[in-house]
Amino acid sequence: MPQVRIIARNFMDMVAALPAMKLDHLYQNAFICEAILRSLPPLAKKYVIQMCYIEETIPSKSLEEWVLPDGLSKHRVAIDRLLQLRIFSESFDRSTGTSYRLNPTFQENLQKLITYGAVLPREPMPSSVTARLPSLQELENYAMQKWECFLLQLINSAQAEKMTNISPSMMRIFQRGLLTQRDKEAPRLTESGFQFLLMDTNAQLWYIIREYISNSEEIGVDPADLISFMLELSFHETGQAYNMNTLDEIQRSTIKDLADLGLVKLQQGRKESWFIPTKLATNLSVSLTDSSSRKEGYVMVETNFRLYAYSTSKLHSEILRLFSRVEYQLPNLLVGAITKESLYNAFENGITSEQIISFLQQNAHPRIAERTPSVPENVMDQIRLWETDLNRIEMTPAHFYDEFPSRDVFEAACDFARESGGLLWEDSKKMRLVVNTEVHLQMREHLRRQK
Amino acid sequence: MASAPSKLYADDVSLLVVLLDTNPFFWSSSPLPFSKFISHVLAFLNTTLRLHQLNQVVVIATGYNCCDYIYDSSSATNQSSGTGMMPAFCSNLLEKLDKFVTRDEQLEKGGQEGGIASSLLSGSLSMALCYIQRIFRSGPLHPHPRILCLHGSPDGPEQYVAIMNAIFSAQRSMVPIDSCYIGAQNSAFLQQASYITGGVYLKPQILDGLFQYLSTVYATDLHSRGSLQLPKSVGVDFRASCFCHKRTIDMGYICSVCLSIFCMHHKKCSTCGSVFGQAQSDVASTSNKRKTPDT
Secondary structure, X not given: OHHHHHHHHHHHHHHHOOOHHHHHHHOOOHHHHHHHHHHOOHHHHHHHHHOOOXXXXXXXXXXXXXXXXXXXXXXHHHHHHHHHOOOEEEEEEOOOEEEEEEOHHHHHHHHHHHHHOXXXXXXEOOHHHHOOOOOHHHHHHHHHHHHHHHXXXXXXXXOOOOOOOOOHHHHHHXXXXXXXXXXXXXXXEOHHHHHHHHOOHHHHHHHHHHHHHHHHHHOOXXXXXXXXXXXXXXXXXXXXXXXXXXOOHHHHHHHHHHHHHXXXXXXXXXXXXXXXXXXXXXXXXXXXXXXXXXXXXXXXXOOOOEEEEOOOOHHHHHHHHXXXXXXXXXXXXXXXXXXXXHHHHHHHOOOOHHHHHHHHHHOEOHHHHOOOOOOOHHHHHHHHHHHHHHOOOOXXXXXXXXXXXXXXXXXXXXXXXXXXXXXXXXXXXXXXXXXXXXXXXXXXXXHHHHO | OOOOOOOEOOOOOEEEEEEEEOOHHHHOOOOXXXXXXXXXXXXXXXXXXXXXXXXXXXXXXXXXXXXXXXXXXXXXXXXXXXXXXXXXXXXXXXXXXXXXXXXXXXXXXXXXXXXXXXOOHHHHHHHHHHHHHHHHHHOOOEOEEEEEEEEOOOOOHHHHHHHHHHHHHHHHOOOOEEEEEOOOOOOHHHHHHHHHHOOOEEOOOOHHHHHHHHHHHHOOOHHHHOOEOXXXXXXOXXXXXXXXXXXXXXXXXXXXOOOOEEOOOOOEOOOOOOXXXXXXXXXXXXXXXXXXXXX
16 A cells, blocks of 8 residues: 555655754664664665674675665665664765764664664563553554544544543644545544545554654654654563653653553553553554554455445544445444446545555455455446546646747747657647747747747 | 465464574584584574564574484573573573483494585474464464574484475475584585575675574574565585485486486486386486476
8 A cells, every 4th residue: 555655664764854964863772773873774774784894884785786776766766865864974085985884872782783783771560560461462452442532532522432531622623634524514534534545543643653753742742752652662572561660750750641542451450550552553653664464454455346334443444434334324234336436526635546455455354355356346347437527627737838929930839849749739720839838948948049 | 285374373483493403413512512502502592583573583502413302492481581680581491401301322333434524404394394284274373483403513414305305394394494504514405495495595705794694594484584685505516326326426327207316327226116228228218317296
């Protein structure tokens, strides 16, 4: 799914956009080094590992010698990324050309990580203190429930049965960009809001986290601290209890917000309180590269465009309503149909056919998911056809020329436009022509020269 | 039987099966002490695990008398934290390795004659392939598997058939066998294994820098190999072992029915039982040269 990548990359861009000082500071934490290492493109990972123990600069030529002609573009992407994140520093020498060196802080931490392993700043609490911890299954249910509750509230505050504790102002920040509200009307989802709903959980999570971090920047919390805390959190072990006393003031208030999102579960003992990271939290650093954690799907699509969703979740039914006509709703089953009208409705809201199809594929019921394709081909084709029906007109910015002094000038202008590949339309009788905007400036120069 | 995987994780998620040579006869005479070797390897394994959360490492010890799994990162409980002295998985692995070596020693009957005895490469290769087959069948999503042989003992010609069978089965399931040979002479078996399966064969020149070799060449995931130029072996020793005396031979006799190889003329093939005609003259019939593996 393309959106996932965009969001993930945006997050790393956020890291890359930090000032140099902050970045160097971030790299002092071994866990962040590891998370960043994992987020790199495969080739970049290889370069970092290869240079991990080399403390001198490496000429870029000797790196390029390894690359096959086919891999050059990937090589460049990898190097750019490394430079952007300041993992590589570039230097130029007249005799050897460009050469690279690993960021010393990053390198040192990586070496430590490889030889000694890394130690979390806090140990899991002994079971004698925490008594009975929730099982992994319970924890996952808890996380999913919290997250769905949050999403429901996000898209439709009236629908949610249980309100989360997230402050309305925070909620409004999350809704920014996803919802629009005209005066006195009920808020409506925007284009990106619809797209957001069709993403998978990890991608949604990163979107929210990103909003959260950029918001906290506005109220004066250092984004670097938050980023490092989030990444560190993802290396904690799911289902273990960690003492709240190990957190500082900012982290403690952050973790309360995270608990509302379902990333951690807070528990109170007799004397102490602790937090238990859920799968959502530990998956944070995975989803930076790809969304590989899969949930069990629930949707079946038949060749007759009928759609069955075995789900009790209100959120699921809300999502399916985005692009299908719901016919029956039973306690654990929702029957709908994908119709032309329902799809047009979705397209109007800015959802694309590819998003719908990938949503259906990703959430396919396990029985269906075994088959290829998991969504019947005729349904996929029809969804795409209906979308292209709406896109018959193509818009090109252009400039219109007329009132040419003579036919010669007109024809010369036509030829010029044709040669530069910008001629869109000509009418030789009335001496009028339309030229692509990109060619407009050259065209003007050309006409001026004619005079 | 198509074993080519249909759905995979993200491109660079790998399953690395490492075959660790623990042959005491080899290590007692090796210029690189085993403790140093193992510290290089542990660092390398740790690196592989750090590169991707879903990366998986399995270590199989290749002993003199037996082989066994000594580490599997998918069954280890704790991944990230350690004691501060070394990554958590290492102590686990070392403990298992220690037990394995003791057991391997107990199985030793004595009576080792001349030269360094070979270790059971065929056994550990088969175990690695079994493990990979199980991963292939475990579900729709699985990592890209590859095998890395860290080997030092000389080839055991008596294992020729078993090893070749393992190699061909790896080739069929598209599992590359990388080999890093630490011993004195090149290993013909491993050269052939890497050549046939599309892996990398390398004999490090400077053993003290083993980690650099491992991280530069063998840490490359299968996806990145598509765009990189990894070391290619210059020449591959394709010599086969004969089935009758397990000797490595340059020229020999090949059964025209089952392609079994013999170092001398027999009346009947010991593998398939075909009766051979009388050789016309000893000189003429040695024209059957070495057997080159197809594809």
